[in-house]
Amino acid sequence: MRPVQECQLSGSGYRKNNEALDPARALWESEDLEEVKRLVTLYPLLAHKATAGKVTYGPQTGRPKHEIKNATDVHKHYSALMDYFTVNDEVRMDLQQLKIVRDWKMVRNRVRQNWLLLNSNDDETVRDVTAASFRLADEGDWKAALKTIDDGLFGVGxxxxxxxxSLRYPTIAPYSEEAFRVAGIPSSKYTLKEYEIFHELMNNKADNIGCTPRDLEQAIYAAVYESYYEVDDTPASPPKKKSKKSR
Incomplete structure (x- = not known):
């Protein structure tokens, strides 16, 4: 079993490992559609490698901690949710599905201290809030949709x-640390206003490239992690931070 920080290069927010983002920055500047497509294909394979095995997250010292028995399964479930929300007309999310999204977010990016609050939402509220949010987004008001979830659920920013x-809408990219830093946002307080800036940056860049913002976010993640994990059948190991001498 390993702490979630070993799945990530963003354990210290890239402040001590800023050069890890260089491949993604090169992708951003190149606007190379074929490279984006290649990296999107690699994304699920790299996600699998990065999250293999038992993972815990929570405070780095003390408790409570949350154990994910097989973090790779979280990505599989998250991908299945994307398939479901894409093809169905009217959708809503229940509490268990919300926990899957939370777990995948925690595996992907730095752990936030409000993760435990999410468990205090009741299932009916989660269903009602997410249904209202998806309806707003279906009508084209993604800002109101985002705010509805942010205001209506505990432990969800x-x-x-x-x-x-993003499970349903390719034009909405997840607000991941790799993506917002590569897009030009040096740090974030994870506010709605900051996400609006990020949304515009990602959509403008995706339009230039000819891809979706969601695909661009996945390509950015894959660009960062490709040099740390070989995509083959060998067991996964924690990502190793490269020294400047090796570059």
């Missing part, structure tokens, strides 16, 4: 809300 909506 703009980053998790963006991951929920």
């Amino acid at each position: 703009p980053a998790t809300a963006s991951m929920i909506l």
Whole structure:
């Protein structure tokens, strides 16, 4: 079993490992559609490698901690949710599905201290709030949709809300740390206003490239992690931070 920080290069927010983002920055500048397509294909394979095995998250010292028996399964369930929310006309999310999104977010990015609050939502509220949010987004008002989730659910901020909506809408990119830093936002307080800036940056860049913002976010993640994990059948190991001498 390993702490979630070993799945990530963003354990210290890239402040001590800023050069890890260089491949993604090169992708951003190149606007290379074929490279984006290649990296999107690699994304689920790299996600699998990064999250293999038992993972815990929570405070780095002390408790409570949350154990994910097989973090790779979380990505599989998250991908299944994306398939479901894409093809169905009227959708809503229940509490268990919300926990899957939360777990995948925690595996992907730094753990936030409000993760436990999410468990205090009741299932009916989660269903009602997410149904209202999806209806607003279906009508084209993604800002109101994001705010509805942010206001209506405990332990869910703009980053998790963006991951929920990205399950259905390719124009809404998850507010991941790799993506917002590569897009030019040096740090974030994870506010709705900051997400609006991020949304515009990602949509403008995706339009230039000819892809969706959701695909661009996945390509950014894959660009960062490709040099740390070989995509083959060998067991996964924690990502190793490269020294400047090796570059």
